[in-house]
Amino acid sequence: MRLAGGSIPVAEPVWSVDPRTGKQREQVGVEATAADVDAAVRAAHAARAALADRDARIALLRAAADELEADGERILAAADAETALGMGRLPGELARTTGQLRAFAAEVADGGYLDVIIDHADASLTPPRPDLRRYKIPLGVVAVYSASNFPLAFSVPGGDTASALAAGCPVVVKAHPDHPATSELAGAALRRAAARSGLPEDVVTVLHGFEAGVALVTHPLVAAAGFTGSVRGGRALFDAAAARPVPIPFYGELGSLNPVLVTEAAAAERAAEIGAGLAASMTLGTGQFCTKPGLVLAPAGGAGDELLNALTKKAGEAAHGVMLDGRMREAFLAGVAERAALDGVEAPVAAAGSEDRTVAAGVLTVDAARLAAEGPHDLLLEECFGPVTVLVRYAGAAEARAVLSRLPGNLTATLHLGAAEERGEGEGAALLSELTALAGRVLVNGWPTGVAVTPAQHHGGPYPATTSTSTSVGATAIERWLRPVTYQSAPPALLPPELRDENPLGLPRRVNGSREI
Known part of the structure; x- marks a missing residue:
């Protein structure tokens, strides 16, 4: 952020650049200021309650896939112009992106990701067991850092965003500078999907600029972050996340030789x-x-x-x-x-x-x-x-x-x-x-390029491949944005629906050691 006259902040323009020529295509917007980041995070934080409704999240994820497909021609044209990845590949990446959004909608509908476990009180045990009920709840606002090499599947509408929304976490995305126009179009599609689903548009916000990325990971209302990029950049953000007064989980994919x-x-x-x-x-x-x-x-x-x-x-x-x-x-x-x-x-x-x-x-x-x-x-x-x-x-x-x-x-x-x-x-x-x-x-006897988006997939590995043991691809990617909580001896009337004996939501669960589906 430049200072005009030594004191007044001046917003830097954000340009879309054609890598085939090196020339600027269009000005997409301006880099976010610290105030912009703060406003976006606070708006996302305020949207958490609306995302608590599982049916609304399912509708959002499905609508997001629909909106991306509806605007697919413009999105693909922008992605090709900004990345030179070609129309032989990009339509498949869009299909992968919409497919994983719908897959996470199905995961939310299934409910197994909540990992509901109920152990009823039993005074005959030694020591006696109190009534214990465990499930998983969303962490809060998630910061997502887009990748350069996947303008859709690992960027604004990609797996980090899809899995975080599925978990019930609003998302603020720091767009990658290599495809800002694509990011804006994808972000607009997700915000339209939110409005269609009766949710605040601020469940997803897109920001631009290096300083925005730094401000995001240190904002006190950001609860977790997902990153795909270089070892140097990812490690700097990882260290910043750990150095906060309240450290947060940072799920970074940093680099891999793939021997x-x-x-x-x-x-x-x-x-x-x-x-x-x-x-x-x-x-x-x-x-x-x-x-x-x-x-x-x-x-x-x-x-x-x-x-x-x-x-x-x-x-x-x-x-x-x-x-x-x-x-x-x-x-x-x-x-x-x-x-x-x-x-x-x-x-x-x-x-x-x-x-x-x-x-x-x-x-x-x-x-x-x-x-x-x-x-x-x-x-x-x-x-x-x-x-x-x-x-x-x-x-x-x-x-x-x-x-x-x-x-x-x-x-x-x-x-x-x-x-x-x-x-x-x-x-x-x-x-x-x-x-x-x-x-x-x-x-x-195969080759590693190409990552199938399926429940059994694992896209992660020991450092520096990733900063955690989690995956960024597949159904279990949702686990990154959840934390377990157990209620002990809580009155039935006060329990969340997910933990009630009558199982009003029809969730898969384990009760007194036995699986119930």
Whole structure:
């Protein structure tokens, strides 16, 4: 926020920029001031009581999906113009976004997320048991920080917002600067949905600007935050959330290498297939997926060379792509160059930038021995956002395990096995166990790009993949915005409907140790 004449705050404009040209498209609005943030949070806080009605929340989530679809043509056009992600991908992302809104509506209708547990009083037990009734209640106002690489599914109308609203928490979204126009259109759709559902529009508010993001996480009425972005930015907000007089939970997704281990048997059986699949996965979306396989352990020589040949051929043939913004493009090219300059690192496919603002994919290779101990090659164990992967050539299982032991936490880890290993012969089970310690989703003979939005999904992992053990995708994402409370010996007339013996809401629950559906 600039000061005019040294004293009067002047609102900075918020521009929509075309990454294909680097030129400004339109002014979307202005950056929020501290007063704007305060007003938005207080309005959201005042809307909590209205969101307590489960039927109203169900109506809101379904109406939000309807409104996004109704304005889909404009939303998709803006998203493509601001992100260059293309109309081949974006309609699918809109469908994913509306699908998860409807999925959370179904979750609220089911009621199982409330985790109702009732233990009736029993004086015959030692010690005697009082009447205890437990369920979950919403935390309060949630701050959501949008992602750059998913202008819909992880941004204003995305999973953090959908799950928070489903939990009964109003949301204030800090829009990502890479797609402000898309954010405004999506935010307007959600506010229309709130009005249609008889709820205050302030159950969702969209704000812009760096200072707004800092002010949000420290506002005393914000009860929790969800973030998807860089390690540096996410860690700064995480630390700010923890340093508050009253710390709040901060659910951040910060970065991930998404390692892949290819066994010697797998390489011997299908080297060309694995190499081609890896190239397709690491270049998907110009390498800008949070689940991009960024480090691959493959056997040195023999079938490993065949795998590398297939990878380099397909990666070299991949179409050049435009990255989300110029800053990310420059960081990608600088990051690849810094890694390629390390001793023993080769670049069989050189990542490069073109005058048309596109980038070409890159492949780096290094011997596993250089990563077995701390040193300058540790840079290869950090995520490089964009279309590049590092192929680590190992000579024997001991070298592969030495590298695995040095990896940070990840969203995903992938294991490619041979046919006999799939049947339980050899070390398949042991390797799967080692990878399980590294990630929240472990794949066998597949590729991590693409995250199915289903109840069993887990999108999270050990730090720095995320700052918690929770997921940001799937039905259980709602758990982040709830806290349990138990009533002891409360008079029946004073109990919330969810905890009454007659179960007027028809909720699934556990009573005296037995499940009731």
